[in-house]
Amino acid sequence: MVKSPTVKLLAPDACATLSHKCATIFVSAAISMLAASCSSEPRALQGIVRDSPLHVEEVSLPDVSNTGDGETPFTMRAATGELLFVYFGYTSCPDLCPTTLATWKAALRQVGDDAARVDTVFVTVDAARDTAEILNGYVGSFVDRYHVLRTTDPAELQSALDAFLAAATIETAADGKVEVSHTTVAYMVDDRGDVIVEWPFGTNADAMSGDLKILLEDVRQRI
Amino acid sequence: MKGSNMKTRKLSIGVLGVIAVLALGSCSSDSETITVDGAWARTSPMNTELGAVYMNITAAEDDALVSATVDSSVAMSASVHETTMNADGTMAMQEVEKVALPAGTAVSFEPGGYHIMLMGLNQPLSLGDTVTVTLTFESGESVSVDAEVRDQAP
Numbered sequence: 001m002v003k004s005p006t007v008k009l010l011a012p013d014a015c016a017t018l019s020h021k022c023a024t025i026f027v028s029a030a031i032s033m034l035a036a037s038c039s040s041e042p043r044a045l046q047g048i049v050r051d052s053p054l055h056v057e058e059v060s061l062p063d064v065s066n067t068g069d070g071e072t073p074f075t076m077r078a079a080t081g082e083l084l085f086v087y088f089g090y091t092s093c094p095d096l097c098p099t100t101l102a103t104w105k106a107a108l109r110q111v112g113d114d115a116a117r118v119d120t121v122f123v124t125v126d127a128a129r130d131t132a133e134i135l136n137g138y139v140g141s142f143v144d145r146y147h148v149l150r151t152t153d154p155a156e157l158q159s160a161l162d163a164f165l166a167a168a169t170i171e172t173a174a175d176g177k178v179e180v181s182h183t184t185v186a187y188m189v190d191d192r193g194d195v196i197v198e199w200p201f202g203t204n205a206d207a208m209s210g211d212l213k214i215l216l217e218d219v220r221q222r223i
Numbered sequence: 224m225k226g227s228n229m230k231t232r233k234l235s236i237g238v239l240g241v242i243a244v245l246a247l248g249s250c251s252s253d254s255e256t257i258t259v260d261g262a263w264a265r266t267s268p269m270n271t272e273l274g275a276v277y278m279n280i281t282a283a284e285d286d287a288l289v290s291a292t293v294d295s296s297v298a299m300s301a302s303v304h305e306t307t308m309n310a311d312g313t314m315a316m317q318e319v320e321k322v323a324l325p326a327g328t329a330v331s332f333e334p335g336g337y338h339i340m341l342m343g344l345n346q347p348l349s350l351g352d353t354v355t356v357t358l359t360f361e362s363g364e365s366v367s368v369d370a371e372v373r374d375q376a377p
Contacts, residue, residue, distance in 0.1 A: 102375055
């Protein structure tokens, strides 16, 4: 008899006392993990793994990182043997975005030297307010190795969001207040351009770093 | 209807309070019923003038948080916000008029839920700083909270 793998339900600190919102996320995460555990890769990944991974290599967006040349677009595929962390957000976001990026920073620290094989990609969903300068300073506050992507073409942003099955909307109220809704999932993309794990908001640093170690070993073995 | 119930209740609490004070004689005249613990603010990333303060608030009697203020030397304004999830799975935050505090239940202000948002920070919130916000409650009580600036929740 094949012993079915243990599926551990996430109980991130940040969500320990959160209401039904998190419950919904984690129930769906658990279902996805159960589904994944029935497929060919019975591993202890804590994030969401799809049976058929999203392929995002076709997504290419303008790279406005200080480190880039300002001309070469960034393509959603990690370098060989490496991984990409991808997040859609905006810098005028005091709660969700910094929470996720701070958790990600802590996870990278936990991984140690091997974290050098991970690149961080922040795609702004608010190009109107997020200039290249703002984006570089903001994301650079969390990680040293990153790419900040910014397109002023709504259709181009939408097709990138679509590839990740993500969404974002921006509405400006009559009083000038800007309200942004966005998917708050963090994605790990491998060197084939596949999304290999998705971390819903509230996933803690231990869960992220645990997954990251497994995934980094996977991509290393494929070299 | 609700308002008048509230008044009746407040009145009876007031009467009880007076009785208690009379009974105890030298008891402090403070009528503080709000307890705040675990207050912290996240370090603000570069190039943003926004901050968020988190904490747990417990009210001894049914109450509600109705507003938050911050000294103008720290930020232009403070407000009470809630992050919620939309039907399509996206998340957004909005200002809330009040946050109900049922008697004796700790209500968490934490990432992904309620938070005190600071707007127009005069300077970044840096590790080790302390930021003070003043919370005002429906009961009229007002509490100053010192929040330690940290990278992660305590």
